[in-house]
Amino acid sequence: MSFLTLEGLSARLKGTDHRLLRKVSLSVAAGEVRGLVGESGAGKSMIGKAILGILPRSVEIVAGSIVLDGVDLQSLSPRERRRKIGASCALIPQDPLTALNPSRRIAPQITDRLVDILGWERKRAEDRALELLGEVHIAEPERVLRSYPHELSGGMRQRILIASAFAAEPKLIVADEPTTALDVTVQKQILKLIGEMQRRHGTALLFVTHDLGVVSKVCQTLSVLYGGMVVEDSDVRSFFAAPGHAYSRALLAASPKYTDPDGSLTPVPDAVIEAVRQEVAAADRTWSHG
Amino acid sequence: MQIFRTLLLRLATTAVTLVGAAVIVFFVIRVVPGNPIAMMLPPGATEDDIRRLTALYGFDKSIPEQFVIWAGGVLSGDFGMSITARQPVLDLVLGRLPATLELSLMALVIAVFIGGVSALTGTRERGTRIEAAIDVSNGMALSVPDFLWGLILVLVFGVAFPIFHISGRITPSLDLPFATNFYLIESVIRLRFDLWLDLVSHMLLPALALAIPLAAIISQLLKQSLKETMHLDYVTLSRTKGYGETHVITREALPNAILPTLTLVGVQFTFLIGGTVIIERLFSYEGLGNMAIDAVINRDLPLIQGIVLLFALIFTGVNLAVDLLYAVLNPRLRHA
């Protein structure tokens, strides 16, 4: 039984015909780590946002369902939906420099959900925060909890955001390009840390990234997106052995770590792009007829 | 250490400003053509009257000498004697100051309330007709100064729907048990809510007139910085935690959006205090501004000097206070 199921999710720019998601279906089982891969604009972040209920106001869902833990989110009132998401999901954001509120200390930014949404006592929530900072290898956690974000380094802040995401023991975490904004050296540590935390807590993880290298290290399954449409859904091992879709093969060939080290990088060929575009258009036609 | 030096520098410029203000007030009255004594006296005064008065107020000395004497007096708390009231200027001015302070603060509270609520509502309802309506009313409120809003309020609430008083500070026939001139505050302390209500129904319209432009400025600025903040990642992150829009705006966005608004509101608050001069006149409110206009009409030079100087002191004081508040509220400065 999967924890999260998307069924034919379609979204568009409000009031226009501009489609952003095209009948996206995917599922994440409890404890599963799924990569969501695609070039920028493929809609991978949009899916994460749709699940967490933070789509921009200009985007509307026009069809399909998001079922979380057996509950169709669309059937809930906005308030119930927020509570449901807040209690069972969490986000590891992309840019640690802007994802912590500069005017609040660290401690309440980790504990607020526990206290306000889950109704924990403050003391218990603070003990939990201390424990979590230990888990993400932060020295002097007491001092860090009393600090303001600007007093901490980018890597440190990303660790805090990871700790915060795991605080309420969510069933699902959406990691939205969590290493893109970091230095290359820090990237590896953070990636390792996310994997470590995921295994310790057994949380399902939806890993949004454009980097197939990251996917091969962290994920068990993956969905490849193009133009807001899932073009391939596969487990990681068979994908890297033999990608099923032409676009996936091209994407893989264009990724630096998976081409022959001596060979040059092959950008995704125009013919492949054209083919996948046709596919998207075909899907659009069936969409408007059905 | 850095903050300490900034503070000292700030205090020094404030002092320079105050001294400059004192010099200008003093010389405007004396350097501009026309004999101040002749202006003070009623028509038909004799040469002898003029000479006596000139000596009494020290106008027979040279202007720099006069300034030194006056400045010395001011520094020791002696602002001279009012010509019309024949009382020390300081007593008169301090007697009226509470009325003006209460009016200004009430206007500030109203402005912050209206401006804050409309900024938060506009942010919540961004992109809708409600926000458009807020923008249009802000534009209107800012296009027209407090004096005209005061007149309109007089017509609408004083005449067409006479629910508030349009003249005075308190109903004159009431017995006043007050020991200070802070009537509004004292009425609360003494639990005399009947008097409090009477005061408020006198003060509400003038305070509202003063508050309307400031409320619009607060609404505009705060809404703009709130909307900029709403795109930021920490606001989005807070949404995923299960919080509703209102909480997200007030708890996450507001603390960060409020700082840029605050500095501008400080300057605008001094404009509001300056506005009390004409608004008090319009509503016959017995405050400092009304006294100032009387003093000007009666050519009571010592009193004018005293009032203008006090206003300058309040203005620079407010600006200083805002700077300090900014330093206290901004965690980045506090720990720098």
Next chain:
Amino acid sequence: MLDGRSLIKRRAGARLWLAGLWLGGLFAAALAAPLIAPQDPLAQDLFLGRMPPFWMAGAEPGYYLGTDSLGRDVLSRILYGARIAFLVAIVAGSLTCLIGAGLGLAAGFLRGWVDLAVSRLIDIWMAFPPVLFAILLIAVMGPGLFSIILAIVVIDWTRFARVVRAEAMAQGAMDYVASAEVAGRSRLSTMIVEILPNVLPTIVVLLTLEMGIAVIVEAILSFVNLSVSTDDPTWGGMIAEGRTSIHQAWWVIVFPLITLFLTVLSFSQLGEGLKDRFDPVLR
């Protein structure tokens, strides 16, 4: 689908036109006041005191907007009052602009001791309540049109100086200024040839706003009885006079108030509209 932003945008254009229409119409009416005013604005007739406007019972023919307590025609006084309002707006506005913008430009571009002196002066000016300052100046100089104009210039030059100084400073830091100087241009000619045209839109906007402010300051001064003279028809004077008979004859205060309100609003909308037009980001 009606988007709030486009709604405002469209209204902004309409507002600009309405404001221009009102100001243009009023200006023409002010110029033509001797020709179109139905009555002599100064003629008193105590038998015609507090006559209501034309649509009410008891109105006197020929006195369209009623009369004040001295029997003077409200409409004619509003028209003649517009002459004074526009005179003050144009003369005081331009002089304030000239002096304030000049000082601001010099301070912002030349920097050094000029900037130091101007900035200090601005600080000191900001410490005075403007209305009180104006009243004080009028009291010292004596009432009259000249005093009003001078008072407005003296109290309001900082509005221009502050903004223009900041703009000139920003422009002065740009590359084109440096290259002009490398090309051998003097500081003064750089200021006038390179900087001034770039701050001119701001100055025009401020000037429009200042005209509205000048109108209101004149009204305030005549309201406290320190303007031209008590007999000359000014809007502020009419409002002050109407304030005393507000319960008996509302029209004495309401019509000049509406005129004043629309005029001040129009100047301000015109200024804001021009600001939007000039601002490349908003355009």
